[in-house]
Amino acid sequence: MRGVRAIVVAVLVLGLFAASSFAEKPSLLKVPKAQTNALIVLKRCGVEVLQELQTCYIIRAGRTDISDLRANGIVFSPLARNAGGKAFLLVRARTDGTLAALRAAGRAAPVEPETILFWTDAGDPADRLPEGLLWKPLPNRSLLARLSPASSTAPAAAVTGISADSDVALIVSDVSTDNLRTLVSALESFQTRNTYTTGCSGAGQYIYDYFAGLGLDGLRFQPFSGPHGTTPRNVIADKTGATCPADIVIVCGHYDSTSPMSSTLAPGADDNGSGTAAVLETARVLASHAFDFTIRFVAFAAEEQGLFGSAYYAAQAADDNERIVGVINLDMIAYADALPEDVTLIVNSASSWLADLMAAAAMSYVGLTSETIVNASFTYSDHASFWDQGYLALLAIEDEPIANPYYHTIQDTSPTLDFDFFTSVTKAAAAVAAELGQPERTGPPATPSGLTTTVETYSSLFKTAKKVTLTWMEQGDAVGYNVYRTTLSHEGYEKLNAAPLAAASYTDGPMSVGLTYYYVVTAVGATGLESNNSSEAGIAASAAAFAIKSWPAETAIVRREGRR
Amino acid sequence: MIRKPAAVFMLLAGMSLGAAAAWAGPLKLTLSGSAGMFTPSGRTYQHLYGAGIPLSLDAWLTFGSRFGAAAGLNFLSDSGTAVAVNGGEDDYPLKIVRLTIPVSLYYAARLGRNVDLRFGVGAGLHRYREEWTSLSLVTRGWKVSPRLCASASWRAIPSLPRLAFVGTLDCDFVRIGSGALLSDKTEIGGFEFLVGASWRFF
Numbered sequence: 001m002r003g004v005r006a007i008v009v010a011v012l013v014l015g016l017f018a019a020s021s022f023a024e025k026p027s028l029l030k031v032p033k034a035q036t037n038a039l040i041v042l043k044r045c046g047v048e049v050l051q052e053l054q055t056c057y058i059i060r061a062g063r064t065d066i067s068d069l070r071a072n073g074i075v076f077s078p079l080a081r082n083a084g085g086k087a088f089l090l091v092r093a094r095t096d097g098t099l100a101a102l103r104a105a106g107r108a109a110p111v112e113p114e115t116i117l118f119w120t121d122a123g124d125p126a127d128r129l130p131e132g133l134l135w136k137p138l139p140n141r142s143l144l145a146r147l148s149p150a151s152s153t154a155p156a157a158a159v160t161g162i163s164a165d166s167d168v169a170l171i172v173s174d175v176s177t178d179n180l181r182t183l184v185s186a187l188e189s190f191q192t193r194n195t196y197t198t199g200c201s202g203a204g205q206y207i208y209d210y211f212a213g214l215g216l217d218g219l220r221f222q223p224f225s226g227p228h229g230t231t232p233r234n235v236i237a238d239k240t241g242a243t244c245p246a247d248i249v250i251v252c253g254h255y256d257s258t259s260p261m262s263s264t265l266a267p268g269a270d271d272n273g274s275g276t277a278a279v280l281e282t283a284r285v286l287a288s289h290a291f292d293f294t295i296r297f298v299a300f301a302a303e304e305q306g307l308f309g310s311a312y313y314a315a316q317a318a319d320d321n322e323r324i325v326g327v328i329n330l331d332m333i334a335y336a337d338a339l340p341e342d343v344t345l346i347v348n349s350a351s352s353w354l355a356d357l358m359a360a361a362a363m364s365y366v367g368l369t370s371e372t373i374v375n376a377s378f379t380y381s382d383h384a385s386f387w388d389q390g391y392l393a394l395l396a397i398e399d400e401p402i403a404n405p406y407y408h409t410i411q412d413t414s415p416t417l418d419f420d421f422f423t424s425v426t427k428a429a430a431a432v433a434a435e436l437g438q439p440e441r442t443g444p445p446a447t448p449s450g451l452t453t454t455v456e457t458y459s460s461l462f463k464t465a466k467k468v469t470l471t472w473m474e475q476g477d478a479v480g481y482n483v484y485r486t487t488l489s490h491e492g493y494e495k496l497n498a499a500p501l502a503a504a505s506y507t508d509g510p511m512s513v514g515l516t517y518y519y520v521v522t523a524v525g526a527t528g529l530e531s532n533n534s535s536e537a538g539i540a541a542s543a544a545a546f547a548i549k550s551w552p553a554e555t556a557i558v559r560r561e562g563r564r
Numbered sequence: 565m566i567r568k569p570a571a572v573f574m575l576l577a578g579m580s581l582g583a584a585a586a587w588a589g590p591l592k593l594t595l596s597g598s599a600g601m602f603t604p605s606g607r608t609y610q611h612l613y614g615a616g617i618p619l620s621l622d623a624w625l626t627f628g629s630r631f632g633a634a635a636g637l638n639f640l641s642d643s644g645t646a647v648a649v650n651g652g653e654d655d656y657p658l659k660i661v662r663l664t665i666p667v668s669l670y671y672a673a674r675l676g677r678n679v680d681l682r683f684g685v686g687a688g689l690h691r692y693r694e695e696w697t698s699l700s701l702v703t704r705g706w707k708v709s710p711r712l713c714a715s716a717s718w719r720a721i722p723s724l725p726r727l728a729f730v731g732t733l734d735c736d737f738v739r740i741g742s743g744a745l746l747s748d749k750t751e752i753g754g755f756e757f758l759v760g761a762s763w764r765f766f
Binding site: 108278455458459460461462463464465510511512544 | 608609612624644646648649650651652653654656660681694696700701703740750752
């Protein structure tokens, strides 16, 4: 009897062991982008893409996913096994010793030449991270649905000029150096704006009150679960759009600060009193003007602890399907290590048009030069939270790499700032926000609204064709309409109609569509003047091209059923 | 620069010709013409185009009594309609054309006095072209792929011993990468059952 019991126990133990070994234990993998159709296969396999970097994707994949990737010829390399339930950080590695330092503190795997994945077997890896490194948490949810082949492969566009608009020039001229000094001093006066201190909440209240004084709409705190049980608050205010209020331009910066003595003293004049003050000043100069699109001003909290505030905001925005036209993130924009200083604009490929626009606005309205860096791996400020949700975002920063010797120290104070440079960057930010928001103008017809698309998709063995029907609301003061199309959001629109259209609808195609197409419509007045662009309507390649689940088995992705 | 499949195909064809030329014994050359039915093995192809009617011309070169090489030209044209994936009601006619140069080595066996059987393996060089006839959308390409074939010929008329009726079953495996919505890879091969006549020259 005892022998039988022993055998039963042994069988159970072996069964449990076998079950555990066959259970799905997700791994983190690096999938190089430079593979034909890599993103398409990832989409069709439905794996979790946690991070897009400049040269690769970081994905979370189980055994089945790995089999599918292999079956479809996707090359990948493992970064971390048994990744379930763990927190991971992406760490900037600019020196040779960073990898060794990280390995001494926990576990680390190089991802790219300047990017290292860091984690610990237990606890929060942020608590074990060596001081002085730029880092960002690896998101825990997939951005796969928001990635498109076009966004991943869009080339870095050249900076081109824009013709200065008198309304925008008026707005820009209103930016005041004195106001910026006052605002930075006010933020410094909290001694510290570290997330865990009352100084931070006091600064949040100050920002809230400032927005309230400008008479902005939708003023609110946005509380969220912060690090170590805290509940920091983002501060949000809107200049609501007159024509297309659902289309949102975001101007943002984080208002928390840090230093080695952050519980008592972290003035953070440059990081990021400067960005916050610029957001407030931009709000002031835009508040009295009317725009087609909503311009939203956001001061984020808990950036220094891992982009908590912006990550929460961007995830909520994605859940709510917010239509964000573009994000201008201002972080450290007031220190000049050499004169004349230029502003550095950091974007991913899909957002490069934003850098083009800001560079052109900076030059046209302010005479400020800029340097654009297209690098999806620079994820160490709040713009990255928007990239992680598939939104287009730009970081404006004084230098990359950071040249401010007072960065994250108690010496980061107003006297170290260059207020002329700071004013110029703020003016450029105000200009690009106004350009994106589209000031209402007298003379041309009102901007068309209510643009919607209906897509019919047809397929043969080798080609897919789409017929796109556009409709919009008629404008009383319009005698016709123009329709424009592009394959890169907000860039390179081409007019589709030869003469203005009389009806408020247009059919495009059928045509072979390998990329997402974006459309805008303008109204043409009796004098021939053309309105601002309508909100952009995209035919989402991701939604249409990858949603076929019910087609016969042969047409599905190659799966090795027998190996599951 | 020659791609690897094309190199394999040319090597195979060259070996067949070389074997024939080097063969010291008697050679038999037979030409055949046939038509029949193509049944696609890919479901997507089947859905779009259904079965087709291929035409084929082949030359059979038998060395001695057992082995031989065959080459030919196979033409397949079919029409269909694009699939509306998300509820569209328009019809977009499609046309597909496939031209194949098959090369195979076969084993020949005799069944009775008047029936010859051949079982072969080889490769096919396929050129294909799919067109949306009402739009300017054309896809063309080529692919070398393996094939199996079996045929039977029957000398039914004693007074014409060089004439035979031929039945052939060919199987091509032609899997091609596709950028279309319906599949990542599409199979344009399948089974062909052909009947026709052959004439032995020597």
